[in-house]
Amino acid sequence: MSALSDAQTEAHADAHPGHQLERLAFFSDAVFAIAITLLVIEIHPPHVHDPADTGAYxxxxxxxxxxxxxxLISFYSIGNFWVGHHRAFSMAAHWSERLLLPNLVMLLAIVAMPFVTGFMSINGSAxxxxxxxxxxLLFAAxxxxxxxxxVLTPPVLSDQVAPERIGTIRRRGQAVTLGAACALIACSxxxxxxxxMAALLTIPLWRMLLDARARTAGRRRR
Structure with a gap:
């Protein structure tokens, strides 16, 4: 009976891939939105005792x-992950339960960002x-x-997506990973x-290098 129920569930999911993908994307968007909003809670308005002049404020x-x-760093980082998540799932056309685990682990990494941000901000010199x-951040990347x-491989990937578009999204993810690795090495x-934290500024540089490498490889294949 259980096997029959599982088979019916899978058949239903295959018949309505858009519904399953939309549910996953909507849930993920909500988690991203909550995490990025919680970042500002770590910034406590200062209390200035009277009498106070403009300089004191x-x-x-x-x-x-x-x-x-x-x-600002974490807002940019979470926003960057959300943009990548959105772009990747915009190319998905088929549902697969193999998406659930990596997506949940990704959201785990995101919801912890306010905590690690607050811990670093309060003790930034340590x-x-x-x-x-x-x-x-490297773990999240x-x-x-x-x-x-x-998402970007069969059976999930849409057949209509150009390989160049897939490569662009992957290189963006790789650039964030390399930038986070540089930051971890520098901090250590x-x-x-x-x-x-300054080493995170290498992320755009990594992206340019990876794009240039891809263009060179494309010219060689021609």
Missing amino acids: LRALAGLWPEMFGF RVPTVLYSGW LVNLWLQRR LAPWPGTG
Whole structure:
């Protein structure tokens, strides 16, 4: 009876692939939205005691720069992962239960970002928080590659997608992974742990290098 029920469920999913994919995408979008909103909770408005002049308020706001820095980095990172998730699933045409596990692990990585961001922001000059942040970002990037691999290959991938488009999405995911790896190495080895956060700026550079490599390989094949 159980086997029959499972078979009926799979048949129903195969008959309505769009419904299953939409449910997964909507649920994922909600988790991304909640995680990216929770980032701002780590930024606590400063309390300035009276009597206070303009300078006191400005100094209080300036004291929030570690929290603001962490907020901006994580907002960009989560936003980047969401964009990649959206682009990848826009090319999916067939449902597969093999999407569930990597997608859930991806969401696990995302929902923990507010915590590791707050931990780093409060203790930004210490090595352990910055290493934890960079390491978690690398973990999220690797899971993102895992998920993209499932989405951008048969049987999930639409037959109408051009190989060049698939390559572009994969290279973007690879650039984030390489940038996070650079940040983790820099945080672990550099005298000032904050250097690792600057290393995240290499993500656009990695993307340009990977795109240039792909163009060169394409010309050679011709």
